[in-house]
Amino acid sequence: MKWVLVAVMVCATVLSDLLQSYEMKRAGEQTVSARGLARVLHMIVQRRLLILSVACNAVSFFAFMALVQTEPVSFAVPVSASSFVLETLLAKFVLHERIGSRRAAGALAVLAGVVLVGG
């Protein structure tokens, strides 16, 4: 059961972030003033992919909550960091982001750090 929850959590996180990044690249630069955030909220309501991404966010959150009810946080946090690797790869191949050696090395160092902090 725990690996089902992990799979649900990782897939929902990856899908949520990919959809948000894809949609926001198309939406253009946004601001974080009160008006800017209200505009982002309005965009979420209007764009189906953003609604889906927020729903995936919720699924990921509840899967994490369910996981920490039965498993220790020292398992849940590092295992949730596995979405990191998957997302970075998909950012390259799906979102066409340029991931140079410095960014790849940094992402791997962060991944190692998250595993150590959570473990």
Added chain:
Amino acid sequence: MTNPIARPGAVLKTYFVVLLFLALRAVGNSAMAWGMKQVPERVSMNPALYLRAMLNPFVAMGVAALILALLTRIALLSLADLSFVLPVTAIGYVIMAFLGKVLLHETVTGRRWLGTVFIFAGAALVGSTAPDTTPPKEHAQ
């Protein structure tokens, strides 16, 4: 090349939004953790318990801050790559470990400090790359 990141102002704005997101999430998580300790019932699958927990002012403040954090992160993804945002915002793990030590007097082990150093080093490495590398054609005009 009309990549927005060519402008130094855009880079500064990106870092400002990263800091705002980290602050909102830290405040949200701390307020939520503090408030949930004061809620007598254990929340489970019953949604009514979640709603009742939100009557606690700290939980309500935490939820509001986390909603603002979510909107800020979505706005951040309009300014920077996903592969930039993920490692840089992982600094949040370090902030939570620090707050856990200071506010909740948790013990931070050597292994955790080592992890913190890795996260800082990795985030600094990624932070030194251009936040937005998406080809201009991927951005809407």
